[in-house]
Amino acid sequence: MKILRFLIPIFIIGALAIPFVIVVQSVGGLDYFSDSSVSAEDQIYTLFRIAGLEAFLILTFYILFWEFRRILESLFPGISIVRLYFMGWPFVFLFILTHPILFALYNATVSQKISEGLMVFVPKFFQGTDEWIMNLGRLAIYGLFLTALASLLRKKFVRWNLEKKIPILNYIIFILVVFHSQNIGTDASAVVFRSITLFAVGLVMIGIMYRAVARMKF
Numbered sequence: 001m002k003i004l005r006f007l008i009p010i011f012i013i014g015a016l017a018i019p020f021v022i023v024v025q026s027v028g029g030l031d032y033f034s035d036s037s038v039s040a041e042d043q044i045y046t047l048f049r050i051a052g053l054e055a056f057l058i059l060t061f062y063i064l065f066w067e068f069r070r071i072l073e074s075l076f077p078g079i080s081i082v083r084l085y086f087m088g089w090p091f092v093f094l095f096i097l098t099h100p101i102l103f104a105l106y107n108a109t110v111s112q113k114i115s116e117g118l119m120v121f122v123p124k125f126f127q128g129t130d131e132w133i134m135n136l137g138r139l140a141i142y143g144l145f146l147t148a149l150a151s152l153l154r155k156k157f158v159r160w161n162l163e164k165k166i167p168i169l170n171y172i173i174f175i176l177v178v179f180h181s182q183n184i185g186t187d188a189s190a191v192v193f194r195s196i197t198l199f200a201v202g203l204v205m206i207g208i209m210y211r212a213v214a215r216m217k218f
Helices: 002-026 030-034 040-067 069-075 081-111 114-121 129-153 162-184 191-217
Strands: none
Touching: 002 040, 002 069, 002 191, 030 040, 040 069, 040 081, 040 162, 040 191, 069 081, 081 114, 081 129, 081 162, 129 162, 162 191
């Protein structure tokens, strides 16, 4: 038990470090961000790439946080995992929001128009397949906002049973993010990042199966 308390944080930190290290290495190291010959647009775009990959992994781990809450409660007695889960959603949403914000900033910088940046958050229809895939990402952000809001208001609307609906909404968001990232993500074609996606999907599937077995057992 004591070993798992140590290994779980190490595993999560290590997994989150992988995309950052790979992307930074692909652009030549940390000096890239202080290199005056590199345009601000390229630096913002690189940060956008990192934020997207990190956001995907954080969403994955947060879903697992809920699925394995029984195990976590046994590993960390005295800590209300359920309470931490719902209290943390607003912060998770704000972190994930950095991905589209950086993309909006990139668009605004390239076009020299703030309006172009703001349009990142607005759904677009009848403009080709790429925009429909972008819309999946927008829907995911809207869903994450609802998740964060519902987490804050769950005690005020007890009759709505939000604590059970939020995890279901998160599965839908996860599916949207997977389709969005694998069809339009900058690093989607790279083998290492496809492997990360398969790894994340596999972990979530294991979490779902564990929850199903736990329900039958308990």
